[in-house]
Amino acid sequence: MKNKEIKIGLLGLGTVGSGVWEILKNNAAAIEERSGIKFQIKKILVHDLKKKRSVDVPASLLTIQPNDILEDPEIDIVVELLGGILPTQNYILKAIESGKEIVTANKALLAEKSEEIFQKAYEKSVSVGFEASVAGGIPIIQSIREGFVGNQIEEMYGIINGTCNYILSEMTSRKADFHSILKEAQEAGYAEANPDFDVKGIDAAQKLSLLTWLAFGVLPHQGVYVEGIEKITPLDIEYAQKLGYVIKLLGITRKQEEGIEARVHPTMVPQDHPLARVNGVFNAVFLKGDAVGEAMFLGRGAGMMPTASAVVSDIIRAGLSRSVLKPVKPVFKSESMISMVSINELHSEYYLRFSVVDKPGVFGQIAGCLGEANIGIAAVYQKENEVDSKIPIVVLTHKTLEKNLKQALEKIEKLEAVLDTPTLIRVLAHSGNK
């Protein structure tokens, strides 16, 4: 029996597109053996036909006309690697309209427009693969949808931005400050010239939106609380170590009685938690299901080949889907049906660092404000023998409501002896691999 042939149109031939080309070429025989399908890239949309490229693609495959792909009835799968919202959204909708399967790595678009895209795909009986959009080298989307399909997911959290994890890892291992490591990361290509999208947590928040949808059926358009890593200092990292923690930027989504929490912020991760050892550009996602218990996935979060590997996995799945599998009706619960929990309602332990004038009685004043708000203190570190007249006081709190803590911090900030805005870092709830 001859194997089925499936034709692909690529939108974009940048880093990931070139990786997809390489994998489909180099591993063609293995892929055909495993899937029973012969995949062929028929057309590739590029900006510039004459640009010199790192991969050896025949010039005849390149086009600058999107419709050469979107309107070609022979093309079965459209792989979108352009990024951005417009005009990409229109290309995808047009491809769906023409009955083509979609594979995309575009988390920004999906975090905003999933409802429309998935609903349209369902109506047209085509699939939308987006494994590459979250933690490229980790098949986390497939695992949630299929491997853990029999579970109610209870919580999911992880390191989902490689740039931030690289910066925090280097700050930790080399006791260096944020700006100098960021500069190095930019020179090494691990961070963009404009790093805000990564270091402010926006990229992680888009990915967390998709994970929240997969876990709980809700795409939280406005509901993700975001805090970046710009304010983390070597001093906080040092205290974290003394207290038994490592600072990581985590995306956290959890089902609570009151609703769903979805938040991205620097987090104190216990040193014996498996996530504490995930360094450099690696990503890792930890989850808890009602049947399966705790599980963790670790892999490269970005980069040419890991992301391309995820895209190829989706292409093959789309090819099989094309042959036979009908998509399942997408479910998007509204944020009003399942309420999102505000960060102010969070119950957590907190790491607090105050910068104070070095004179007697200051800690007593701070402790007084915390005590009034009923916030228990688990540990205190106060640096002694400082030459400086300005010293840090570090407090680890017991579990408390964030709203109450913030009120107490407002009072503390107004104390005469307190010099700067207090630093607040949330502590990861203890669970996991024990």
Add this chain to the structure above:
Amino acid sequence: MKNKEIKIGLLGLGTVGSGVWEILKNNAAAIEERSGIKFQIKKILVHDLKKKRSVDVPASLLTIQPNDILEDPEIDIVVELLGGILPTQNYILKAIESGKEIVTANKALLAEKSEEIFQKAYEKSVSVGFEASVAGGIPIIQSIREGFVGNQIEEMYGIINGTCNYILSEMTSRKADFHSILKEAQEAGYAEANPDFDVKGIDAAQKLSLLTWLAFGVLPHQGVYVEGIEKITPLDIEYAQKLGYVIKLLGITRKQEEGIEARVHPTMVPQDHPLARVNGVFNAVFLKGDAVGEAMFLGRGAGMMPTASAVVSDIIRAGLSRSVLKPVKPVFKSESMISMVSINELHSEYYLRFSVVDKPGVFGQIAGCLGEANIGIAAVYQKENEVDSKIPIVVLTHKTLEKNLKQALEKIEKLEAVLDTPTLIRVLAHSGNK
């Protein structure tokens, strides 16, 4: 549109079967929403109709006649949770013959009979799901087959026996010996009354056979080298820590130029490797693909609900497959086509411990034997100030060929001052999450 109904026959209602019943009952609505299929358990094969059970199953579903399931044309999926080779194999073949999808957790059967079972299933166009057979709580089989389908797997290794990992973890954290921890584990239900199947590495070897097939297409019937954990002593664990390692029972399968290595043995894992932190009954599998790079999966390897979660994932997949998806032709490369590499051809670093008479010149004799065989020494520890006349000497070698090392060890064992058979533990090749 009404959702499709799929009927299931369960062979066995032990721990895992009861878990499957619970999940399909408790998460029925979510499963139907996610898959578009309504699953119903129609019949359950048991040994004893009157036995008191932990789950509330209607008596009308129970039968002691396998054919009530195997010959019922209404049953779409047969879920085999009996274990053992016979008569289980015949039940599975008969169910396939009748065109039923198969889900099984039976690693012993698959490690021996996969070729026959998968070939027959392919001929009958039915699927065989076996996610639960290796590392229950980790969707590793699905990830290799689909998530990493575009990759050539280069190596895969992991902790795939929870009993051994529990024993080694406890020995490490409590500095206790093998036999006392084994006894405790048996009392706590983490180890069987007859523990040989686990502690001698046989269970891990069966799982490694399946992983080797998934990664490289070869089912190594005789080719897995197996060594258990019975001989690991607290002394070795102590020295491992001093040298920067943790001792884990690993299953390792790697593609080398000369062929495929498949081996199960206690291994020195560097303390900064992600596997070093996987403790207790957790399993973890680390792999390297040519595109995706390094990835690791961690989860509960056994137990009622994690294993049942994997079975349910396979049931849902079989349901979808039933509706639409045709199985792919199974590939079994013969062991003669891709040669299996003998453990004697392994290149590795080694931890060696010698028990010697405490007198001058003994280490010189040992070093002489190693030197003659061209084996480089990376580190030596010799305990001083011992009251005993018998002292340990620990040697960490550079990379060397196992065959040469064994010849040298034979000579060393014959030295008058050497009291016992030397202890040999292989060191994990350095790679991974850096």
